[in-house]
Amino acid sequence: MNYPNFVKIIDVGARDGLQNEKQTVPSDVKIELINGLIDAGVRKLEATSFVSPKWVPQMADNDAVLNGIVKRDDVVYSVLTPNMKGFDAALAHRDQFANYEVVIFGSASEAFSQKNINCSIAESIERFAPVAYAAKAHGIKVRGVISCTIGCPYEGEIHPDKVAYVTEKLVAIGAEHIGIADTIGVGTPIKVQKALDAALRYIDIDNISGHFHDTYGQALSNTLAALQMGVWQFDTSVAGLGGCPYAKGATGNIATEDVVYLLHGMGIETGIDLDKLVDVGQKISAFLGRQNGSKVATAILNKRKALTVS
Numbered sequence: 001m002n003y004p005n006f007v008k009i010i011d012v013g014a015r016d017g018l019q020n021e022k023q024t025v026p027s028d029v030k031i032e033l034i035n036g037l038i039d040a041g042v043r044k045l046e047a048t049s050f051v052s053p054k055w056v057p058q059m060a061d062n063d064a065v066l067n068g069i070v071k072r073d074d075v076v077y078s079v080l081t082p083n084m085k086g087f088d089a090a091l092a093h094r095d096q097f098a099n100y101e102v103v104i105f106g107s108a109s110e111a112f113s114q115k116n117i118n119c120s121i122a123e124s125i126e127r128f129a130p131v132a133y134a135a136k137a138h139g140i141k142v143r144g145v146i147s148c149t150i151g152c153p154y155e156g157e158i159h160p161d162k163v164a165y166v167t168e169k170l171v172a173i174g175a176e177h178i179g180i181a182d183t184i185g186v187g188t189p190i191k192v193q194k195a196l197d198a199a200l201r202y203i204d205i206d207n208i209s210g211h212f213h214d215t216y217g218q219a220l221s222n223t224l225a226a227l228q229m230g231v232w233q234f235d236t237s238v239a240g241l242g243g244c245p246y247a248k249g250a251t252g253n254i255a256t257e258d259v260v261y262l263l264h265g266m267g268i269e270t271g272i273d274l275d276k277l278v279d280v281g282q283k284i285s286a287f288l289g290r291q292n293g294s295k296v297a298t299a300i301l302n303k304r305k306a307l308t309v310s
């Protein structure tokens with residue numbers, strides 16, 4: 001089996017990880033989280049969303065977060081922009097970042113599209129098209145993410161042809177990269193490979209990523225299955241934070257620490273310092289009053305504790 005030498009981790013903890021939090025997380029805490037991730041070696045991350053604050057109040061401090069975080073030329077900063085209103089607000093930060101990316105996020109499920117962004121799949125493509133066009137005009141990268149590529153909380157199983165359909169549409173309007181999301185974490189390796197294969201009809205392997213939630217504990221297996229196909233970019237969330245407000249019961253993404261441990265154990269580089277990452281994940285978990293969602297972090301923290309005691 002030929003595995004890649006390097007995998008790019010896109011940490012989505014500050015966005016996907018926190019968007020569903022009921023308690024307000026102060027901007028300073030988000031800024032510290034993002035800066036900690038960068039210090040640990042993360043070179044691509046989702047910083048915030050430019051969505052309706054009525055729909056997702058936790059992301060309402062998008063300006064403060066972007067203004068406050070460390071700016072480095074070797075880091076790609078991504079923000080979610082579902083429409084031109086979101087894009088125009090995101091554009092105000094263009095000059096702060098050498099590598100800035102907007103994310104247009106659609107769905108392979110009609111029902112989820114309605115619940116999440118209040119429009120049909122066809123309407124979402126119409127809304128995204130001017131965003132992609134304007135982003136390119138301003139030298140901003142455009143990533144498309146497709147939710148519910150395997151299962152939907154409202155429609156059940158999703159056929160891979162629907163993934164292919166939405167991929168084709170997003171690529172046609174200018175998405176340079178496609179993220180395949182298992183929003184509710186129901187995927188298993190073969191199903192994930194089928195969804196990725198469907199998308200690969202319209203996008204090449206270097207421009208596709210996996211975004212696997214871990215609701216059923218399958219995300220690490222799914223990551224390995226994607227790696228075996230040659231996928232080398234993954235969205236992950238420090239300490240396994242997260243969930244989507246419009247996918248009730250779904251847990252966070254696969255923990256960044258768990259993926260990094262897997263990859264380093266396979267001799268695949270990520271550029272990430274696992275020990276530093278564990279500290280970052282533990283700090284935000286403690287702030288949220290939450291048990292750390294990473295098994296690897298928990299094991300490392302227990303080992304550290306045992307070493308201190310002995």
Ligand SMILES: CC(C)(COP(=O)([O-])OP(=O)([O-])OC[C@H]1O[C@@H](n2cnc3c(N)ncnc32)[C@H](O)[C@@H]1OP(=O)([O-])[O-])[C@@H](O)C(=O)NCCC(=O)NCCSC(=O)C[C@@](C)(O)CC(=O)[O-]
Nearest residue numbers: 050051052055056082085086105116117118147181183244
């Ligand atoms: C998409 C909209 C905005 C459509 O919402 P809408 O209500 O259809 O929009 P509208 O154009 O009819 O406008 C209604 C109001 O919203 C305002 N508005 C309109 N757009 C914006 C904007 N961009 N920023 C701020 N405000 C906005 C607009 O100004 C107006 O304000 P009002 O006049 O009533 O005061 C809404 O449905 C929304 O914000 N949804 C939330 C989507 C979201 O953030 N979901 C979670 C992220 S996606 C996810 O987690 C999945 C992913 C990516 O991780 C992958 C996976 O795992 O599946």
